[in-house]
Amino acid sequence: MELRDIEIFLVLADELHFGRTAERLGVSSGRISQVIKQQESRIGAPLFVRTSRQVTLTPIGSQLRDDLAPGYQQIKQAIARATANGRGITGILRVGFSGAWSGNLIVAAGDLFRTRYPECEIQIQEQVLNNRFGPLRTRELDLQLAEFPAEEPDITTGPIIFSHPRALTVPAAHPLAGRESVSLEDLADYPLITIIGPPQYFLDFHLPRHTPLGQPIPRGPATTAWQEILSLVSAGKAVCPTSIRSAEYYARPDLAYVPFRDAPTMDFGLTWLTAAESVKIRTFVQTILEVAEDFPGTVASDRRSVSETGRRVRLPTV
Known part of the structure; x- marks a missing residue:
């Protein structure tokens, strides 16, 4: 069984929904069905029970999930560690914030980031009001989530994360x-x-x-x-x-x-020193955007809540 096929099986075992699994993995529902049928044919027994209303695991499917999950996670962590070392996603990333809601989002994003890049430590600190960009320029901070506007020639302005009345x-x-x-x-x-x-x-x-x-x-x-x-x-x-x-x-x-x-509105967005931009910073920005989709009060979660399709709405990438 290929690693991608294992991932498809485990995600479906978690979601128990072909559509959500396809959306989560960025493939078609038909592709999910095809892979599962191939797995069931190879094993010689059904892994899922499918009805018009629900999808459930069979006893064999449950056992396969329990057996595969620890090994799959270990493989993912090994790949993530090697990727982090290869891309320079190691060491310390210092992130500043303004507003308690921003700090909570940074902590949540940091938790996810560390699971993917365990060789990188995230340090956060509250930003002082009187020195908006000084810590970025002195490299005391690598990235910050704080009030806009930010109209500085040496500072890169990222996406707006919070927009409040x-x-x-x-x-x-x-x-x-x-x-x-x-x-x-x-x-x-x-x-x-x-x-x-x-x-x-x-x-x-x-x-x-x-x-x-x-x-x-x-x-x-x-x-x-x-x-x-x-x-x-x-x-x-x-x-x-x-x-x-x-x-x-x-x-x-x-x-x-x-x-x-x-x-x-009062907008809070991401900024970083242009000259200090790195793969580590860009990757953490993407992690923040990912977490923001399900985080209360963010631009992404507000857009998602009013989406008629129910599909996730992603903020612009940087």
């Missing part, structure tokens, strides 16, 4: 806290937190100086860290726009997150 972070007793939504024009009435360090185009996008109608937006305290922002807002020193998902991940009894009805 915005909310305004205010004290729980603030006049805006009880509203169903706020407008960008409301910012003219309250001081806005500022951040020290990011490029001006980044600040203009996230913390504008004027409303869309041209009213000046007063400046509040300046800071460099997210937790400091939350404390300053709680103390009534200023307000601050953020992702609507902050209400879930950074909920506090002294804060309220009020959705904007007219603000652009």
